[in-house]
Amino acid sequence: MLFLVRMDVNIPSDLPAAEAAEIKAVEKEYSQGLQRDGRWPHIWRVVGEYSNYSIFEVASNDELHDVLSGLPLFPYMDIQVTPLAKHPSDIN
Numbered sequence: 512m513l514f515l516v517r518m519d520v521n522i523p524s525d526l527p528a529a530e531a532a533e534i535k536a537v538e539k540e541y542s543q544g545l546q547r548d549g550r551w552p553h554i555w556r557v558v559g560e561y562s563n564y565s566i567f568e569v570a571s572n573d574e575l576h577d578v579l580s581g582l583p584l585f586p587y588m589d590i591q592v593t594p595l596a597k598h599p600s601d602i603n
């Protein structure tokens with residue numbers, strides 16, 4: 512199952528810089544692990560925003576929920592999920 516996911520990150524300004532940097536480093540590792548195993552095949556920065564658009568390929572809604580709620584930055588994110596279906600005009 513394919514999903515388009517938008518993540519908007521809002522780290523509170525009172526979070527100590529070292530703590531924020533550590534969370535971002537762990538987030539990067541977590542994200543790249545999912546990219547390597549094929550469940551997070553695309554991630555794109557939204558120009559000018561601390562946001563991304565990503566494509567996830569997972570087996571179920573529950574798996575996507577587990578993946579997203581496991582993001583180290585999850586407590587500081589607003590997340591929008593759009594399930595994707597094959598377009599009838601797609602030639603692939």
Ligand SMILES: O=C(O)C[C@H]1C=CC(=O)O1
Pocket residue numbers: 518520538539542561562563584
């Ligand atoms: O930077 C972001 O968009 C938030 C998050 C998603 C992957 C990652 O490494 O950080």
